Amino acid sequence: METTNMFMLFFLVLPVFLFNFHYAIKMNGQIAIAIFRMILQLSLIGLVLQWLFDMNTPWINVVYVVLMMTIASYSMLKTTKLSIKTFGFHIWLAVFIPHFFILLFFNYFIVDLTDIFDAQYLIPIGGMLLGNSLSGNILAINTFYKQIKDGEKTYYYNLSLSASRSEALKPYFVHALKSSISPTIASIETIGLVSLPGMMTGQILGGSIPITAIKYQIAIMIAIFTTRYLTAVLAIYLTRSRAFDDYDRLKPHVIGNS
Amino acid sequence: MIEYIDISKSYGDKVLFKDFNLEIKSGEKVLLSASSGSGKTTLIRFLLGFDKPDNGNIIVDDMTLNHHNLKGIREKIAYVSQDTDLPSLTTEALLDKIFSYKINHHIKDYRDNFLELSKTFQLGDQVLSTQIQEFSGGERQRIGLIIALLLKRPYLLLDEITSGLDHDLKALIMNHIVNLDATVIIVSHDALWKSESSLREVTF
Numbered sequence: 405m406e407t408t409n410m411f412m413l414f415f416l417v418l419p420v421f422l423f424n425f426h427y428a429i430k431m432n433g434q435i436a437i438a439i440f441r442m443i444l445q446l447s448l449i450g451l452v453l454q455w456l457f458d459m460n461t462p463w464i465n466v467v468y469v470v471l472m473m474t475i476a477s478y479s480m481l482k483t484t485k486l487s488i489k490t491f492g493f494h495i496w497l498a499v500f501i502p503h504f505f506i507l508l509f510f511n512y513f514i515v516d517l518t519d520i521f522d523a524q525y526l527i528p529i530g531g532m533l534l535g536n537s538l539s540g541n542i543l544a545i546n547t548f549y550k551q552i553k554d555g556e557k558t559y560y561y562n563l564s565l566s567a568s569r570s571e572a573l574k575p576y577f578v579h580a581l582k583s584s585i586s587p588t589i590a591s592i593e594t595i596g597l598v599s600l601p602g603m604m605t606g607q608i609l610g611g612s613i614p615i616t617a618i619k620y621q622i623a624i625m626i627a628i629f630t631t632r633y634l635t636a637v638l639a640i641y642l643t644r645s646r647a648f649d650d651y652d653r654l655k656p657h658v659i660g661n662s
Numbered sequence: 663m664i665e666y667i668d669i670s671k672s673y674g675d676k677v678l679f680k681d682f683n684l685e686i687k688s689g690e691k692v693l694l695s696a697s698s699g700s701g702k703t704t705l706i707r708f709l710l711g712f713d714k715p716d717n718g719n720i721i722v723d724d725m726t727l728n729h730h731n732l733k734g735i736r737e738k739i740a741y742v743s744q745d746t747d748l749p750s751l752t753t754e755a756l757l758d759k760i761f762s763y764k765i766n767h768h769i770k771d772y773r774d775n776f777l778e779l780s781k782t783f784q785l786g787d788q789v790l791s792t793q794i795q796e797f798s799g800g801e802r803q804r805i806g807l808i809i810a811l812l813l814k815r816p817y818l819l820l821d822e823i824t825s826g827l828d829h830d831l832k833a834l835i836m837n838h839i840v841n842l843d844a845t846v847i848i849v850s851h852d853a854l855w856k857s858e859s860s861l862r863e864v865t866f
Contacts, residue, residue, distance in 0.1 A: 555747070557743060557745065557747040558747040558748070558749055560707075560710070560712050560743070560747075561741070561743055561747045561748070561749075562749070563710075563712075563736065564710055564736060564739065564740070564741040565760050565763065565766070565809075565813070566760075566763040566764075566765065566766070567733050567736040567737045567763075567765050568733065568763070568764065568765070571763050571764070575749065575759075650729035650732075651711040651712070651714065651729060651732060652711070652732075653711075653712065
């Protein structure tokens with residue numbers, strides 16, 4: 405695919421614009437801006453990645469991956485409406501620990517790289533792990549704290565029965581973890597039947613044979629699953645030490661209202 | 663013994679308690695029967711540390727309630743809340759969970775005792791296998807009460823536990839509680855509780 409061929413994409417979106425115009429669906433501006441943003445963002449990322457790949461300096465690659473983790477943590481804090489001041493570092497740690505170590509494990513033992521910080525592997529695989537654990541983590545944290553907040557009386561009742569915070573919190577923890585990982589289990593079950601996953605498609609388009617693409621896909625699915633699980637566990641464990649007061653009550657304003 | 667000493671509590675502009683004092687001796691049965699909105703439930707929540715007074719102290723068995731001994735104080739108290747906020751499980755699973763907690767683990771015969779008390783309090787034969795949400799409010803109150811009794815803790819806090827029941831059941835439950843060997847705080851509006859002479863009525 406040459407860059408000039410990309411201009412043909414204009415004709416691919418043209419019908420959408422024409423239909424919108426015809427039916428007076430006032431979304432053309434929005435669509436144009438979205439497409440323009442995408443082109444701009446991806447081009448910039450493309451330039452950065454090209455530079456990173458050309459340099460391929462281990463410490464710069466690591467810094468870049470850590471930066472991606474920081475942005476992901478920030479986005480999680482924003483979506484869950486957790487206070488950045490109170491929980492920022494804890495969430496970052498919950499993202500960093502499993503991602504960093506699983507990433508290195510993956511590169512060393514699964515891909516069998518001599519340079520485990522190789523940009524060609526470190527960055528895209530890091531990105532896939534992050535992208536997939538983000539939603540799971542948001543789900544886990546939201547489920548955990550919302551249940552306690554909305555069912556405050558039941559939580560207090562549990563507390564009166566057990567007298568211990570960790571025992572009273574256990575059912576909420578289990579439920580939060582389950583709701584976080586069950587979408588991944590569902591996608592592991594149906595993968596390949598419903599649609600070809602993006603990474604496989606990419607590899608096949610890039611010239612790999614399907615068997616290679618499938619081996620990578622199996623490996624990445626398992627890595628994603630574990631990362632998502634461990635990130636959710638850590639996020640709840642690390643935040644809950646600061647989310648409750650010394651009387652085991654959920655502090656007000658821990659989690660946003662919407 | 664439970665002591666409330668110079669308790670003050672306000673919510674916004676509303677002053678709920680100002681220099682409130684109350685002493686409840688061991689073994690005593692106290693009925694809190696102040697008008698609704700006057701803070702009866704709040705007094706119970708103070709004891710369990712679900713709410714903190716703005717000022718004043720709460721003393722349970724010579725321990726001034728604070729975060730160091732709160733756990734120990736909670737271990738002495740069995741509590742039945744106003745809406746009996748039981749988690750959604752079957753009764754049997756709920757019992758198994760409650761008695762798997764470290765502090766309740768020593769109580770082994772809970773299943774048989776539950777069945778016996780559920781017979782006394784006129785719950786059906788299927789009570790163990792039924793989901794908690796499928797019970798009526800009055801049935802849930804009785805299940806909550808039985809659980810509280812099975813915990814065999816020295817203090818019993820009962821918040822409106824007979825509001826959904828007919829007269830005969832109320833009388834039955836009242837009789838049972840009056841004869842318990844425990845310190846009991848009862849919150850109720852009910853005339854039947856007020857007519858019971860062995861209870862000390864506290865209004866404020």
